[in-house]
Amino acid sequence: MSELVFFFNQVVIAGAVLGSVYALGAIGVTLIFGILRFAHFAHGDMMTMGAFVAFILAVGAGALGIQTPIATGFIVLPLAMVIAAVLALGIDKGFYAPLRRRGARPVTLLIASIGVTLMIQGLLRLFFGTGTYSFFDTQPKTIFRIDTSAIGSTRPLVVTEPQIMLILLTIVVVVALHFFLTRSRLGKAMRAMADNPDLAQVSGINTQLVVRVTWIIAGSLACAAGTMLALDVTLKPDLAFNILLPIFAAAIVGGLGQAYGAIAGGFLIGFAETLAVFNWTLVLRPLRDVLPEWLELPNNLALVPTEYKLTVAFVILVITLLVRPTGIFKGAST
Amino acid sequence: MIRRSLGLFIGLFLLILAVGAVLGVPFTTARLLEAAAYALIALGLNIQWGYGGLFNFGIMGFMMLGGFAVTFISYPVNPEFWGSDGPWMLGRALLAFAFGALLVFGARKSTRLGIRGGWHVALTILAWFTAYVIYRSQIDPAAAYIESSAGFVGGLGAHPVLGWLFGGVLAAAIAYIVGKICLGLRTDYLAIATIGISEIIRALIKNMDWLTRGTLTVSPVPWPSPLAQDYMAEGYGDTASLLLSRGGFLALVLLVLAIVFVLIERAYGGPWGRMMRAIRDNHIAAASMGKNVTARQLEIFIFGSVLMGIGGAILVSFVQIHDPSSYQPINHTFLIWVMVIVGGAGNNWGALLGAIGIYFVWMISEPLARAIFELVSYVSTWAGIGPIPEIESRSAQMRVFVLGVVISVALRYAPRGLIPEYAGPRARN
Amino acid sequence: MSQDLVIDVRNVTKHFGGIAAVEDCSLSVRRGSITGLIGPNGAGKSTLFNMVAGNIVPDSGQVIFDGADVTGMPPHDLFRRGMLRTFQIAHEFSHMTALENLMMVPGDQPGEHLGNVWFRPFSASQRERDVRAKALDVIDFLKLGHVRDELAGNLSGGQKKLLELGRTMMVDAKVVLLDEVAAGVNRTLLNDLAGNIERMNRELGYTFFVIEHDMDLIGRLCDPVIVMAQGSKIAEGPMAEIRSNPEIIEAYFGSPVEVA
Amino acid sequence: MAVIELKHVVGGYGGAPILNGVDMSIEKSDIGVIVGPNGAGKSTTLKAIFGLLQVTGGSIVFDGEDITNAQPDRLVPLGLSFVPQEKNVFTTMSVEENLEMGAFVRRDDFSQTMQWVYHMFPVLAEKRRQPAGELSGGQRQMVAMGRALMSNPKLLMLDEPSAGLSPRYVIEIFETIVNVNKEGVGILMVEQNARQALAFASRGFVLANGQNRFTGTGAELIADPEVARSFLGG
Amino acid sequence: QEATIGFLGGFTGPIESLTPPIFEGAQLAVEQVNAQGGILDGGELAITSADGACDATASAAAADRLINTDGVVALVGGLCTGETIGGFNSAGLPGNVVFVSPASTAPSLTTLEDDDLVFRTTPSDALQGVKMAEMLLGKGIEDIAVTYVNNDYGAGFADALVTAFEEGGGTVAANVAHEDNKADYRAELGNLIASQNLVILAYANSSGQTILRQAVESGNFTTYVGGDGMVGDALLTGIEASMVEGMIATRAGAPSGEATQLYTDLADEAGLDANATYAPQAYDAAFLLALAIEKNGSADREGLSEALREVASAPGETILPGEWEKAKQLIAEGTDIDYQGAGGDLDFDDAGDIDGIIIELAIEGGSFTEVGQID
Numbered sequence A: 001m002s003e004l005v006f007f008f009n010q011v012v013i014a015g016a017v018l019g020s021v022y023a024l025g026a027i028g029v030t031l032i033f034g035i036l037r038f039a040h041f042a043h044g045d046m047m048t049m050g051a052f053v054a055f056i057l058a059v060g061a062g063a064l065g066i067q068t069p070i071a072t073g074f075i076v077l078p079l080a081m082v083i084a085a086v087l088a089l090g091i092d093k094g095f096y097a098p099l100r101r102r103g104a105r106p107v108t109l110l111i112a113s114i115g116v117t118l119m120i121q122g123l124l125r126l127f128f129g130t131g132t133y134s135f136f137d138t139q140p141k142t143i144f145r146i147d148t149s150a151i152g153s154t155r156p157l158v159v160t161e162p163q164i165m166l167i168l169l170t171i172v173v174v175v176a177l178h179f180f181l182t183r184s185r186l187g188k189a190m191r192a193m194a195d196n197p198d199l200a201q202v203s204g205i206n207t208q209l210v211v212r213v214t215w216i217i218a219g220s221l222a223c224a225a226g227t228m229l230a231l232d233v234t235l236k237p238d239l240a241f242n243i244l245l246p247i248f249a250a251a252i253v254g255g256l257g258q259a260y261g262a263i264a265g266g267f268l269i270g271f272a273e274t275l276a277v278f279n280w281t282l283v284l285r286p287l288r289d290v291l292p293e294w295l296e297l298p299n300n301l302a303l304v305p306t307e308y309k310l311t312v313a314f315v316i317l318v319i320t321l322l323v324r325p326t327g328i329f330k331g332a333s334t
Numbered sequence B: 001m002i003r004r005s006l007g008l009f010i011g012l013f014l015l016i017l018a019v020g021a022v023l024g025v026p027f028t029t030a031r032l033l034e035a036a037a038y039a040l041i042a043l044g045l046n047i048q049w050g051y052g053g054l055f056n057f058g059i060m061g062f063m064m065l066g067g068f069a070v071t072f073i074s075y076p077v078n079p080e081f082w083g084s085d086g087p088w089m090l091g092r093a094l095l096a097f098a099f100g101a102l103l104v105f106g107a108r109k110s111t112r113l114g115i116r117g118g119w120h121v122a123l124t125i126l127a128w129f130t131a132y133v134i135y136r137s138q139i140d141p142a143a144a145y146i147e148s149s150a151g152f153v154g155g156l157g158a159h160p161v162l163g164w165l166f167g168g169v170l171a172a173a174i175a176y177i178v179g180k181i182c183l184g185l186r187t188d189y190l191a192i193a194t195i196g197i198s199e200i201i202r203a204l205i206k207n208m209d210w211l212t213r214g215t216l217t218v219s220p221v222p223w224p225s226p227l228a229q230d231y232m233a234e235g236y237g238d239t240a241s242l243l244l245s246r247g248g249f250l251a252l253v254l255l256v257l258a259i260v261f262v263l264i265e266r267a268y269g270g271p272w273g274r275m276m277r278a279i280r281d282n283h284i285a286a287a288s289m290g291k292n293v294t295a296r297q298l299e300i301f302i303f304g305s306v307l308m309g310i311g312g313a314i315l316v317s318f319v320q321i322h323d324p325s326s327y328q329p330i331n332h333t334f335l336i337w338v339m340v341i342v343g344g345a346g347n348n349w350g351a352l353l354g355a356i357g358i359y360f361v362w363m364i365s366e367p368l369a370r371a372i373f374e375l376v377s378y379v380s381t382w383a384g385i386g387p388i389p390e391i392e393s394r395s396a397q398m399r400v401f402v403l404g405v406v407i408s409v410a411l412r413y414a415p416r417g418l419i420p421e422y423a424g425p426r427a428r429n
Numbered sequence C: 001m002s003q004d005l006v007i008d009v010r011n012v013t014k015h016f017g018g019i020a021a022v023e024d025c026s027l028s029v030r031r032g033s034i035t036g037l038i039g040p041n042g043a044g045k046s047t048l049f050n051m052v053a054g055n056i057v058p059d060s061g062q063v064i065f066d067g068a069d070v071t072g073m074p075p076h077d078l079f080r081r082g083m084l085r086t087f088q089i090a091h092e093f094s095h096m097t098a099l100e101n102l103m104m105v106p107g108d109q110p111g112e113h114l115g116n117v118w119f120r121p122f123s124a125s126q127r128e129r130d131v132r133a134k135a136l137d138v139i140d141f142l143k144l145g146h147v148r149d150e151l152a153g154n155l156s157g158g159q160k161k162l163l164e165l166g167r168t169m170m171v172d173a174k175v176v177l178l179d180e181v182a183a184g185v186n187r188t189l190l191n192d193l194a195g196n197i198e199r200m201n202r203e204l205g206y207t208f209f210v211i212e213h214d215m216d217l218i219g220r221l222c223d224p225v226i227v228m229a230q231g232s233k234i235a236e237g238p239m240a241e242i243r244s245n246p247e248i249i250e251a252y253f254g255s256p257v258e259v260a
Numbered sequence D: 001m002a003v004i005e006l007k008h009v010v011g012g013y014g015g016a017p018i019l020n021g022v023d024m025s026i027e028k029s030d031i032g033v034i035v036g037p038n039g040a041g042k043s044t045t046l047k048a049i050f051g052l053l054q055v056t057g058g059s060i061v062f063d064g065e066d067i068t069n070a071q072p073d074r075l076v077p078l079g080l081s082f083v084p085q086e087k088n089v090f091t092t093m094s095v096e097e098n099l100e101m102g103a104f105v106r107r108d109d110f111s112q113t114m115q116w117v118y119h120m121f122p123v124l125a126e127k128r129r130q131p132a133g134e135l136s137g138g139q140r141q142m143v144a145m146g147r148a149l150m151s152n153p154k155l156l157m158l159d160e161p162s163a164g165l166s167p168r169y170v171i172e173i174f175e176t177i178v179n180v181n182k183e184g185v186g187i188l189m190v191e192q193n194a195r196q197a198l199a200f201a202s203r204g205f206v207l208a209n210g211q212n213r214f215t216g217t218g219a220e221l222i223a224d225p226e227v228a229r230s231f232l233g234g
Numbered sequence E: 001q002e003a004t005i006g007f008l009g010g011f012t013g014p015i016e017s018l019t020p021p022i023f024e025g026a027q028l029a030v031e032q033v034n035a036q037g038g039i040l041d042g043g044e045l046a047i048t049s050a051d052g053a054c055d056a057t058a059s060a061a062a063a064d065r066l067i068n069t070d071g072v073v074a075l076v077g078g079l080c081t082g083e084t085i086g087g088f089n090s091a092g093l094p095g096n097v098v099f100v101s102p103a104s105t106a107p108s109l110t111t112l113e114d115d116d117l118v119f120r121t122t123p124s125d126a127l128q129g130v131k132m133a134e135m136l137l138g139k140g141i142e143d144i145a146v147t148y149v150n151n152d153y154g155a156g157f158a159d160a161l162v163t164a165f166e167e168g169g170g171t172v173a174a175n176v177a178h179e180d181n182k183a184d185y186r187a188e189l190g191n192l193i194a195s196q197n198l199v200i201l202a203y204a205n206s207s208g209q210t211i212l213r214q215a216v217e218s219g220n221f222t223t224y225v226g227g228d229g230m231v232g233d234a235l236l237t238g239i240e241a242s243m244v245e246g247m248i249a250t251r252a253g254a255p256s257g258e259a260t261q262l263y264t265d266l267a268d269e270a271g272l273d274a275n276a277t278y279a280p281q282a283y284d285a286a287f288l289l290a291l292a293i294e295k296n297g298s299a300d301r302e303g304l305s306e307a308l309r310e311v312a313s314a315p316g317e318t319i320l321p322g323e324w325e326k327a328k329q330l331i332a333e334g335t336d337i338d339y340q341g342a343g344g345d346l347d348f349d350d351a352g353d354i355d356g357i358i359i360e361l362a363i364e365g366g367s368f369t370e371v372g373q374i375d
């Protein structure tokens, strides 16, 4: 039983957490792609920026002496998301809208977003240096160690407060997004615009508004994802830039422009990463005594060595694309 | 258009002169050399994206292949390896690999024997698995043996220029395989698939310690032309030797660049280029007009990748160290995209301008950021706020900001690149 | 068989998801004919074309072209064997000029191979001149001279259609598949075009296989006419015969509109 | 009173002007048909009305309101509706969603209108859940018209609505257009099926090189031998 | 006559938080030289920095700038081993420039072909690994799980540690490389649970911290051990200090002798953290270079390497940190000197390595505290 709990800790929880972060990020990437037709490279740094916004708010709240039962990072999150949405709108206005007005091609916008990412990185480091920050400097991070001796395990089931919140948040976001996209007028307008911007305009859809809504959603979700990631690990200027590639992989595997695809892709990549390097020996150990002499369990029975972890995500990606060239959910392509 | 291009190139020339004046001639020569290598790579990308519309985001992988190739060809022979059982064991592994490849090939062709559908898939998977196991059973002990007895296989001690060529060949071979697998994918999907493949190449080169020494790095990789040390040994002064040696290398690289440039300009100006643009525009129609789209895209993908391989090889030759961990998507793949897009995709002059210009901006951004900071710090001290703390770190970190600003401004005023692709009637020939 | 069939479609079927676009359809085109293909919208005409021209692989059945089984053969190989098609929705090369759109059509241009470009530039440029001259002729014929150097993406809907048609004039194809070239083309110009098609058929021996909804044009050019409905052939014969078939009238022609 | 009135409109796509002074006037009860050679500027005229390109001279008045260079999201609520010549359906959305998008600017209940559209095009009712991208050329044309009708327009502009339709549907589409017009919607359309269209047009415009060549009732234009020879194919 | 020395370090990248204090250490030495009469005949000693980004290739360009543009006489740096090798091979060797690294600890530096130009003021990991093994075995720890960052530093260190630990009779239950800069290492940790004693050989700003935190959260380990790359207080942000109380670490250091005390006072006076990782070594490196230039009698690169060896090693009159005036005097008189640094004796062997001292640290009350020398 210990082994099962171990598996749960190592694969199910870790995969779900990683998957949630990827999914939240990938939703933004995929929506932006759907509406504006370009791969938004600055998304990782928008996540980091959002996390810093939340961090400042949390520190501010702490300085004001506000005590909260759950981590302040969560309490301030809604406000941080609003601010991040405004920042995202500002970035669009400042850097992408002028290019769109001049009819730039998607790849130009993509490169522009690389420019934006570099600027955000520079500014973040300018203001926050290069150090690491934590939301849990002043308050402890609650770690639930659930005793599982009832089912005959010697190991506890370990899950932390941010992890629970993260998974809950992801579920809420997914449901809300589903209703927004399929039920609301604006949501449908977003899909229409993703499909055919010229015709959307001809249909009287206010395309400017749709673009703004897209940035608001993408910006605020990026903030949420970044903050959650920072709560789960730590906050540093290169927090999310490092997971940008898996996020893109998730968006692509799911099918660009497909919000559900992004979610599926996020979890696929997240679980692939954790499963690929999981050492099966640890789970199979109880069988040690049953197994014949000659079939001795090797020390390491992982699918691949850990140094090839990211590789696995990409191998999955490539294979998925070979089978379904536009992703699981048949995404758009320029 | 010509006026504008000329102006831009003159501007670039002045920038280089200014850098030379402020930061010294040897430094500038070295950066110019690297810029030329980057230009080669940018031309490769321009072929793939600008001509072929292929969204290759795996540039880093091809550069790494080039880097590995030149290291392998030109690094001195490792007698410890050749004197051991290593070559033997490697030979066996190679055989195992060939055997595995045969198995897979056979399984894939098994349709000829009437094996179809699910059985075919099952057979193929089984063949892959068996091949993998057979290969691993030979390579793992060989790798462990080599690592413990000789460190790594060493090089072949041949001339570095041969290494560049081999870099091109190796890149071509891998590009062929990658292209066969991936070129059916469209735009952004191809982009992420190639990113994936370059990450896989990186993981392999970084972890096949027996072959590449992995993260332990190999150095010094020899130069194709005499080193400064050699000139010094002949009695030249410090600066003179440095200039002579770098000048020699630079001349060699510029020669390569010039040849490549002329060749691709020629090709692009004529029917070949027209066909490629047609395929990029609408591959379905092009196929119906008798163009073998798959083969042509493969051709262009390989052609571009060869240049990336050669460029990567030149860079490693020049810095004399092959360090797989120093390859990062941000300053290999993405920087090159920035060069091509800011310069002007689909226009070789644009790619050239973009490559050299962006590389210089990248190089001077640190001193530039530092100068700005020092100014600000001076002002703030004067204003009584006190100096900016940790100027060194901050300015080093601000260089990315400077580059970001340059990209944004350039695109803002030239969304199609500084020297955009020329779309319109071409000269009668 | 006494007739010389250049295209012979045997029992092809193509499903898209649950929809049978083409269902067990067999039909053939005689060498040297101008065969019409008509039928209600969604009958599967374009899908059939796509299968004949290699753009879509049939689920089952065979396509015989010029005596050889070409089922599933890629379009560029079919082109080499002498088949050329146009598209219902214009597939222009939008970032190339109208002239270039035509110049890229001829196959086997030596300049399209890097080896020749670099090492045998003369043979390449020789051929290039011929191709250009030919393209200019076609442009003039289509009355597109004034937009010769305009990017094809900027042409009007009808102009794109003309360009599409112009491609067929750039090469000596055995068989030309025309998918609704007339739609959107000015009628006066269309008359000229029809004349030209007839001439190419008569003088150069081109075989045409034509999808069209313009009955005047079909009536003027085609014999025989094949009628498709719901994925398979329902009738074949001269236009006059088709026109008098009451079922087809009901399904396809409808009754004339009353003037308001 | 004219529902739409163009006075000497000049405009283009940034380069040399394509429209060199186009005059047009349509009553609410009118069916206006624009004909002319390929590249004459017919589509461009419709786009100019709909604010999709830069009008540099002249004026466009809709229902008494100057709409020169107004953006589409302002025009649709005013009662203007447009079916472009190409790419006129949302390919990834279902037929039904396409229709809903047509009613985007409406706040009231539009199920009646939708029933009416399905009634006119029974095929669409059958395929209501299917993505419009999987329809045949003619079916798409129907979706496009249906979408435009969903906004309950005062003036419906159509760019070659009959292109690609089988004769039967051409007839039906034209009937529909006539019916729509009877219900008080002005029609302005471009047609290459010119004879058929002019036959029921109350106003006909022949455009060439971005300028009016002939203007009159449909019957007058058909009867004019010069027009017939040069523009209607003899 | 003036002279400039360069500082090459990772101001950005995986040790970006370790670098600034190290640079300050070097700056401190330079300030003192200038405050006490300057260099040669009263010239000012300057120090200028470049960002090597802890990366061989970036470092090549940075070193090139320092050497060929700024024309430095010699160089303090690089910090990461790859950085040092990259910078040296591409610009140092051709330019005949002495590199004194305060932090590059990988064994691979020992065998680098360097024309006797590369030195370091910190002992090799060949030593640190052995010492760490001895210390752990001495504490009765018999099995360990090792994870190291996959680069020359991590691999070399792990290699030395594992060999020594096994030779000493211990069991290495797991030995896993990991990649830098990931958000999540739970999977890697899953492969390490064969032992409760976790040794992390990585950089504090990067994987090291994340792994430590996630290890703590997993609750699978009881003892944590780190190498020099981990010793930064940045390591502990976001980790509940009580959970890692007693974590053991090693790094190069000096015994609590006179020299160290002197340096500590100097650093305190300047408002610097005397315990900052590799800051004393950087101080030593810069101070040594100043002495060597003085000894060499000119701001030339020629002959500097011999001069460095002379001022650094016995015999000679002992010079302690901060004693510039005295040293200058002695050199002028032609007396041989022997610098005893903040980080130890600094007697270079043939390869330019020193036989140093490894100290043990432990986390007490939320920050690293020195426990003492490992012998």
Ligand SMILES: Nc1ncnc2c1ncn2[C@@H]1O[C@H](COP(=O)(O)OP(=O)(O)OP(=O)(O)O)[C@@H](O)[C@H]1O
Pocket: C016, C017, C019, C020, C021, C022, C039, C040, C041, C042, C043, C044, C045, C046, C047, C048, C088, D133, D134, D135, D136, D137, D138, D139, D164, D166
């Ligand atoms: N890519 C596709 N995916 C799914 N269904 C398709 C696809 N292409 C065509 N169909 C369906 O197949 C049927 C036949 O389509 P096709 O385009 O061949 O008709 P057609 O006879 O050319 O009609 P038209 O005269 O309107 O062009 C239609 O019902 C259409 O909805």
Ligand SMILES: Nc1ncnc2c1ncn2[C@@H]1O[C@H](COP(=O)(O)OP(=O)(O)OP(=O)(O)O)[C@@H](O)[C@H]1O
Pocket: C147, C150, C153, C154, C155, C156, C157, C158, C159, C184, D013, D018, D036, D037, D038, D039, D040, D041, D042, D043, D044, D045, D085
């Ligand atoms: N986007 C564009 N950019 C530049 N020029 C354009 C653009 N679209 C059309 N044109 C040019 O404007 C002219 C008129 O085009 P328009 O589409 O209005 O023609 P049309 O009368 O509708 O012809 P058709 O019957 O062929 O559809 C053409 O010469 C065309 O080349």
Ligand SMILES: CC(C)C[C@H](N)C(=O)O
Pocket: E015, E018, E079, E080, E081, E082, E103, E104, E105, E106, E153, E203, E228, E229, E230, E278
């Ligand atoms: C600064 C230190 C952590 C550097 C490390 N000792 C290395 O050799 O890479």
Ligand SMILES: [Mg+2]
Pocket: C045, C046, C047, C088, D136, D137
């Ligand atoms: Mg069709």
Ligand SMILES: [Mg+2]
Pocket: C156, C157, C158, D042, D043, D044, D085, D159, D190
């Ligand atoms: Mg038109």
